[in-house]
Amino acid sequence: MTVLLDIKNIETYYGPVMAIRGVSMQVAEGQIVSLLGANGAGKTTVLKTISGAMDPQKGMVSYAGEAIQGKDPDWVARQGIAHVPEGREVFPFLNVDENLRMGAFSRHDGDIQADIEMVYDYFPVLKTLIKSQAVNLSGGQQQMLAIGRALMLRPRLMLLDEPSLGLSPKLVQEIAEIIRRLNTEQAVTVLLVEQNAKMALEVGDYGYVMEVGRIVMEDSCERLRDATDIQEFYLGMKDQGVRGRRRWKQRKTWR
Amino acid sequence: MEVFQLIISGVSQGCVYGLIALGFVLIYKATEMVNFAQGDIMMLGAYVGITFISIWDWPFWWALPATIGVMALVGVVLERLLLRPMIGEPHFAVLMLTIGLGFVLRAIAGAIWGNEPRALPTPYVGEVLELGSAVIGYENIAIIAGTAVLCLCMWLFFRFSRLGIAMQAASQNQLAAFYVGIPVKRMYSLVWALSAAIAGVAGILTAPVSLVDPLIGFVGIKAFAAAIVGGFGSMPGAIIGGLLIGLVEQFAGLYLPPGFSDMSAYVLLLVMLLVRPQGLFATMQKKKV
């Protein structure tokens, strides 16, 4: 099993605020790795540090054996890392077709049209919306567009930031299924960030759990599903323990 | 037919405002910076054209593309040297920088080309078209036709070319543009190249009508008003705003006491800000950075 993404001890700051406090993790080629954690744990910041939107103060991010920390995000994307950011960042006033073509901006091969058709195979609903501006799509459709646009890069590694956020349970299942299919059919390695632990643990091969900027637990997703901590804090299978109440007392929603 | 003639000169002056306003809008949409030197870049374009045509004696139709090229290069150099290091600095700092840039450009132009007004001879200078009782100078027709052609090219570029769509993408959602691999910083250089080139065209078009001196860049203030009237963020709005101001000026000059003509642009701006503060073509676009 070759390691595609190797993160060593990164520390990332927002100004004086230390959001990532020494995180190390590995993503093996061909796997789906889930990164769990409550809101504010630092999951998004980890992804931003990988894709170059933020530079770590310390530590190393190596991708396919090459150090990529501190590089510009467009350069990182052209190396084959597609980041699907939190909140469906589509190009609002471009239509669906143009959004997808922009996903292939760095490509100069002749297969772009074929890949657009492939995206429509995965997300048939997008095909009916080709000429619609992205801003007019529903949340679920925008999420599909964002994932489809990332596919157009022909990525080797896809970073998915809370793709299930705000979607109906049925759509969440659909997205989960798509992630699985992309992994097997397109051989895309996936780093999946989720607050929806149930979905992330079902889909993932291996998982990491983050709390306030640190990795506090890692294991195969199968074993994480059985771990009592996870069941209590993330799957909501028991009442919150003392620890849960103390740490999350301001929290009003629970996914 | 006096009204018809007024409309023609209003529209042609408005085209110049509109083209400079287009430069404001392009840069603002892409980088959220306001380039107050836009008018002075137009002035520089006029002098570059004069250098090619009256000093080096190039034929007009060579001088035009050469001026466009030189000005595009000027835009890239300005962006790389001055603006890129300012990414992340407060907006007022960038504002002060571009205002300062205007002073520097005026000083440079005065040093190179002198402060006395110069004329730009063109193949069509002095010729007129007689339509009934109306007499229209070819310079004015050239301004209107040139602006129309330029707008058409811009529309085609932004609507259909891969690069144009990528520039739109980068200004609609910068982060997402980075994530799909669009070289966003290079897009900024391109935007500057484009708006400096447009300013250059505006300079060459306006030079035969009004003599050129280092201070002609101050029309940039009226162009800025035009951009706001148009909705500051809309490219068609910039042109329409420019046309409106050009027309209002002409008619104020005819029907109102002397002095009102120069003021009318700002009166229109004030009225606009009171009645419809978002401008004619509001682009209610939430931008994510």
Ligand SMILES: Nc1ncnc2c1ncn2[C@@H]1O[C@H](COP(=O)(O)OP(=O)(O)O)[C@@H](O)[C@H]1O
């Ligand atoms: N733009 C920002 N400026 C300052 N602090 C931020 C910013 N974004 C996130 N943070 C802080 O960094 C920490 C991690 O945030 P984030 O990575 O978004 O967490 P998650 O994605 O797990 O919800 C949080 O404590 C948050 O308050």
Ligand SMILES: [Mg+2]
């Ligand atoms: Mg997040």
